Amino acid sequence: MKGTDIVVKGLSKSYNSVNGEESLEVLDDIYLHIKQGEFISILGPSGCGKSTLLNILAGFESGDNGVATCCKEKIEGVSTQRAVVFQSPVLFPWLSVRKNVMFGLKQKKMDDGARQKIVDKYLKAVGISKFENYYPGQLSGGMQQRVALARVLVLDPNILLMDEPFAALDAQSRLSMQELLLNLWQKHKPTVIFVTHDVEEALFLSDKVFIMSGRPGRIKKEIEVTFRRPRNISIIGTPEFSELKKHILSTLMDIY
Amino acid sequence: MLNLKKINLLGFLIPAIVFTFWYIVTMGGMVPPYLVPSPSTLLLVSIDFAIGNLNITPYSGTLFTHAYASITRVLYGFAIATVLGLTLGFLTGRSMLAKDTFDPTVHLIRIIPGIGWLPIAIVWFGVGETTTLFLISLAAFFPIYVNAAQGASSVSPLLIRAGKMLGANNISLYTTVIIPAAMPSTIAGLRLGLGVSWGFLVLGELTGVASGLGALMMDARMLGHVDIILVSMICIGILGRVSDILLMSSFKRSGLLIEGDKNEGN
Numbered sequence: 406m407k408g409t410d411i412v413v414k415g416l417s418k419s420y421n422s423v424n425g426e427e428s429l430e431v432l433d434d435i436y437l438h439i440k441q442g443e444f445i446s447i448l449g450p451s452g453c454g455k456s457t458l459l460n461i462l463a464g465f466e467s468g469d470n471g472v473a474t475c476c477k478e479k480i481e482g483v484s485t486q487r488a489v490v491f492q493s494p495v496l497f498p499w500l501s502v503r504k505n506v507m508f509g510l511k512q513k514k515m516d517d518g519a520r521q522k523i524v525d526k527y528l529k530a531v532g533i534s535k536f537e538n539y540y541p542g543q544l545s546g547g548m549q550q551r552v553a554l555a556r557v558l559v560l561d562p563n564i565l566l567m568d569e570p571f572a573a574l575d576a577q578s579r580l581s582m583q584e585l586l587l588n589l590w591q592k593h594k595p596t597v598i599f600v601t602h603d604v605e606e607a608l609f610l611s612d613k614v615f616i617m618s619g620r621p622g623r624i625k626k627e628i629e630v631t632f633r634r635p636r637n638i639s640i641i642g643t644p645e646f647s648e649l650k651k652h653i654l655s656t657l658m659d660i661y
Numbered sequence: 662m663l664n665l666k667k668i669n670l671l672g673f674l675i676p677a678i679v680f681t682f683w684y685i686v687t688m689g690g691m692v693p694p695y696l697v698p699s700p701s702t703l704l705l706v707s708i709d710f711a712i713g714n715l716n717i718t719p720y721s722g723t724l725f726t727h728a729y730a731s732i733t734r735v736l737y738g739f740a741i742a743t744v745l746g747l748t749l750g751f752l753t754g755r756s757m758l759a760k761d762t763f764d765p766t767v768h769l770i771r772i773i774p775g776i777g778w779l780p781i782a783i784v785w786f787g788v789g790e791t792t793t794l795f796l797i798s799l800a801a802f803f804p805i806y807v808n809a810a811q812g813a814s815s816v817s818p819l820l821i822r823a824g825k826m827l828g829a830n831n832i833s834l835y836t837t838v839i840i841p842a843a844m845p846s847t848i849a850g851l852r853l854g855l856g857v858s859w860g861f862l863v864l865g866e867l868t869g870v871a872s873g874l875g876a877l878m879m880d881a882r883m884l885g886h887v888d889i890i891l892v893s894m895i896c897i898g899i900l901g902r903v904s905d906i907l908l909m910s911s912f913k914r915s916g917l918l919i920e921g922d923k924n925e926g927n
């Protein structure tokens with residue numbers, strides 16, 4: 406599919422306040438232009454509306470004002486072309502790991518042998534093959550999150566919306582998942598929108614970093630990340646990397 | 662391992678004490694046999710009741726006829742309750758409109774105790790078969806309905822989002838997400854409903870049907886066969902337990918209930 410740019414213009418969103426008083430403004434006048442195949446990260450303080458923004462891009466919710474478009478069409482409702490890795494794993498607890506990963510493929514008409522092959526491939530890729538017969542309740546949080554990733558990767562989506570997907574992982578598996586994600590991205594070139602609190606992770610992975618202000622969330626700054634690809638962790642030690650990290654951190658600091 | 666054994670043995674402790682006590686009081690003649698028969702008499706009567714080899718009671722060899730009649734009634738009554746309860750439960754659980762329409766009336770009717778329907782059921786349906794079916798399905802309907810509705814309405818919206826995002830359409834969303842997610846609560850309702858079915862079976866049969874374990878108990882009371890009353894009670898207990906186990910294992914086999922699930926608890 407060509408021209409799967411994501412364009413957001415003047416998007417705002419409020420929630421009815423839980424106390425029944427004035428409404429809670431969460432997103433304010435958001436502008437975004439994400440080109441097809443781009444890997445972008447979103448950084449911002451907790452509660453600034455990052456998950457809300459992803460929910461709108463996924464089609465789970467709609468904004469109050471402004472538009473969010475994908476492939477030149479207004480985003481209305483959910484599409485399998487926009488895969489979501491939620492902030493919590495949200496696996497189906499009554500299905501084994503294997504069947505969870507199979508879920509999306511089961512919704513499509515296709516040869517079962519082909520299905521099994523794809524599932525095997527991604528179970529292996531996220532390093533969870535050994536646990537394919539476990540149920541989600543029997544896995545650790547980090548393992549569940551890997552299953553959640555494999556579950557959408559099998560669908561080979563054009564757009565990946567990821568909400569702090571690796572936050573629950575230990576340092577080594579986080580790094581290996583980041584490398585896995587970069588490899589997949591290099592091969593299939595999906596558009597990736599990656600929410601994280603980890604500045605190094607954002608820099609290591611993305612072409613561009615969007616920094617949001619505190620609630621109501623706005624895009625405060627857009628920073629190009631131009632490190633040469635393919636990247637490996639050695640860039641984390643370089644002076645350019647530290648410089649950029651410092652810059653981002655200071656932008657994040659004077660958010661209020 | 663050791664721990665498990667301890668628990669199992671503990672479970673037998675109270676039955677063993679009761680049995681010993683029972684044996685002693687009936688042997689010594691402290692309690693007359695027309696109130697409580699001795700364990701050995703009861704055993705003989707049960708065997709005779711099942712296979713008819715001794716002809717020691719008028720009910721010799723009739724166990725299977727009666728058990729069959731009772732099981733059939735429970736199955737029919739429970740089936741009616743299940744169909745109505747699940748349909749209406751899932752409907753009100755997923756649609757606010759259906760909930761506002763049906764829920765208040767259902768709960769109003771639910772307040773009337775099941776036994777309270779007996780006189781009017783007899784007036785409407787006469788003594789016997791239909792009344793029994795009516796009572797069983799009415800009483801089993803409520804736990805099935807309430808739990809199915811509760812299960813269906815509390816499916817996490819995140820799971821529904823995940824299902825949609827992975828390509829489930831309106832119909833497959835039901836079969837692959839909503840129904841399985843509502844299962845633990847629904848199964849709890851079905852179990853309760855099945856248990857209640859056996860209770861109301863006895864109530865219906867006591868009012869006078871030709872065959873069935875409840876009818877048998879009433880008949881045996883009039884003929885002074887306390888042993889047959891007790892054997893019937895034991896049969897109903899066993900049948901109730903077996904039907905529960907069959908229900909649970911069928912859910913387990915169908916994959917709707919995962920092994921080691923919290924809602925299992927036998």
Ligand SMILES: Nc1ncnc2c1ncn2[C@@H]1O[C@H](COP(=O)(O)OP(=O)(O)OP(=O)(O)O)[C@@H](O)[C@H]1O
Nearest residue numbers: 420421429431450451452453454455456457458492
């Ligand atoms: N369904 C909802 N109803 C009411 N308020 C909501 C709802 N969803 C989110 N909010 C509010 O919107 C604000 C932004 O939430 P959101 O989850 O988008 O934050 P976030 O940037 O993802 O935070 P974090 O980094 O902690 O995940 C919060 O203040 C939250 O209370």
Ligand SMILES: [Mg+2]
Nearest residue numbers: 455456492568
């Ligand atoms: Mg969030």
